[in-house]
Amino acid sequence: MKSVAIVTGASSGIGRSTALRLALDFGAVVLVARGGEHLSEVTEEVRAMGAESLMIEQDLSAITAAERIVGETMARFGRVDALVNVAGAVPGIDVFQMTDEQWNTGMELKFHGARRLTIRAWEALKASKGAVVFVSGTAAINPKPGAAAVGAINAAIEALAKAFAERGIEDGVQVNSVSPGAVMTNRRLGMLEKVAASKGVTLDQAKQIFLAQAGIGRFGEPEEIAELMAFMVSQKARWMTGSVVRFDGGEVKSV
Incomplete structure (x- = not known):
């Protein structure tokens, strides 16, 4: 039976590179993004590399998104072996200027979208003894006034990943997060x-x-982050759980 990876934010950047990299290791890759021509192109690239692909055009901020993504994945492939939560670009707006609506939009997409999708995929991941990776960013521990939401949401993502990792020890699901720098x-x-x-x-x-x-x-280059995440969801990294891997070219100076 083919192993299956779900990658969100798969139409561009780190998500695209991760989907293409995982096509080398997984029999099927489910590509999730809001849609558009780029998502179709990546889907075809995955197929050209020899892996099956399923394209799902979906805004992760929608409450029904997780149900749809996991439902279609299970209907097509019957399993989930890896989930990589990449989606969720948060606008860099000054803390004194950002509105409640902008804060909530960022949280709904990056934090709640990833939270709901991980919960919905958990039983399938538990059955396959699979792996989850969350993507945060250096602003989580190096926040700036001009990117307050970026820092706050990334810090929340890392805490969320830690919480899932604790449950994963019991359930056999490996959970980590990666914190890219300036890619x-x-x-x-x-x-x-x-x-x-x-x-x-x-x-x-x-x-x-x-x-x-x-x-x-x-x-940094998106392909470099993708290579790290491929390792993090592989069997070679099975003892690695609850970790936050900072991959930032030395941007974070603290220990």
Whole structure:
């Protein structure tokens, strides 16, 4: 029977790279994102690599999302062996400017979306002795006023992963989280382009300014994060649970 991985946020960035990487190790990959042409392209790429694929266009902030995703996965494949919760870009807005609606939107998508999906997939993961990975970010322990929601939600994600990991010890489900630093995704590029325009500098100069402020030598690549997550859901990492792996080029300076 084919092993099955679910990846959210699979249409671009870290989610896309993770889906493609897991296609090498799993017989089937379920790709979840809000939709669009890019999700279809990734689905076809997975198939071209020899794995089966199931594309589910779904906004994870919807209360019914988890039921639909797991229901369609079980109907098609009958099992879930890995769940990688990537979806959930949170806007970087100043703590004094962010509205309640914006806070709630971020929480519903990244935190509650991942929470509901993990709970709904738990029995299948328990049956397969599977693995879950949550994606947080360095702002969880290095928050800034201009990205208060990012930090708060990422910290909540890491605490949530710890709680699931405790239950997973009893149920045989491995749960960890990975905290990427500044990864060069299309979203990151768009942010840098805005900075360049606002400061009247070139894109390359904006990149160098960011790297200097972050205290890192270069940006990470989505494929690097995907490689780590492939290890984290593999049999080689089965004794690893409840861990927060910081993969950030040295951005976080604290011990």
